[in-house]
Amino acid sequence: METILAINAHLKYVEYLLHVFDTYPDATTLKTIREEFENQFSTRQVLLNQNFGIYRLLPLILIKEEHKKDRKDLAGVIEKIKVVRDSIAHNSFSIDGNGYHFKNDKKNISLTYDEFVEFVHKVENEFYEEKIQARNDNG
Numbered sequence: 001m002e003t004i005l006a007i008n009a010h011l012k013y014v015e016y017l018l019h020v021f022d023t024y025p026d027a028t029t030l031k032t033i034r035e036e037f038e039n040q041f042s043t044r045q046v047l048l049n050q051n052f053g054i055y056r057l058l059p060l061i062l063i064k065e066e067h068k069k070d071r072k073d074l075a076g077v078i079e080k081i082k083v084v085r086d087s088i089a090h091n092s093f094s095i096d097g098n099g100y101h102f103k104n105d106k107k108n109i110s111l112t113y114d115e116f117v118e119f120v121h122k123v124e125n126e127f128y129e130e131k132i133q134a135r136n137d138n139g
Contacts, residue, residue, distance in 0.1 A: 013037070053100060053113070054088075056120050061085045063127045077123050083107045 020033050064081040072078070086104035087093040093102045099112040111119060 012041070016040075053116055054095075056116075057084060057088065060120060060123050061088075063123060066127070077119070077126070080109055080119070081123065083109050 016037055017033075020028070024033070060081050061084070064078055064085060067078050083104050083106070084093075084102045087102035087109075090104070092104070093100065095101075099110060100116055102109045102111075
């Protein structure tokens with residue numbers, strides 16, 4: 001429950017920033033935005049905190065579904081994505097000072113923040129390179 005509340009609060013912060021970006025005058029300073037946010041929500045969030053990484057999982061989950069749709073073997077990093085997906089779907093993940101922790105009924109995966117970024121980039125790069133290669137091969 002604590003993780004859900006923290007992520008929801010972070011989403012509210014991002015929604016607030018997007019609203020500011022879309023509607024505030026060009027001359028608005030970051031200081032003004034920060035002060036208004038603190039007054040409106042009685043809190044001060046750090047924008048790029050651990051919860052931001054959860055947003056990065058959506059493309060990975062979609063990539064895993066592409067592999068499933070193409071009937072490819074769900075092994076290696078794609079198998080890890082399945083654990084991550086299952087963990088989020090069943091609310092069996094956590095975030096702490098050491099990183100992200102995901103578990104499903106078969107496996108546990110823990111990634112430090114640095115490992116998580118590397119993992120995300122690896123999966124995305126492999127997927128896009130494969131799609132570009134397939135497009136080039138098909139002319």
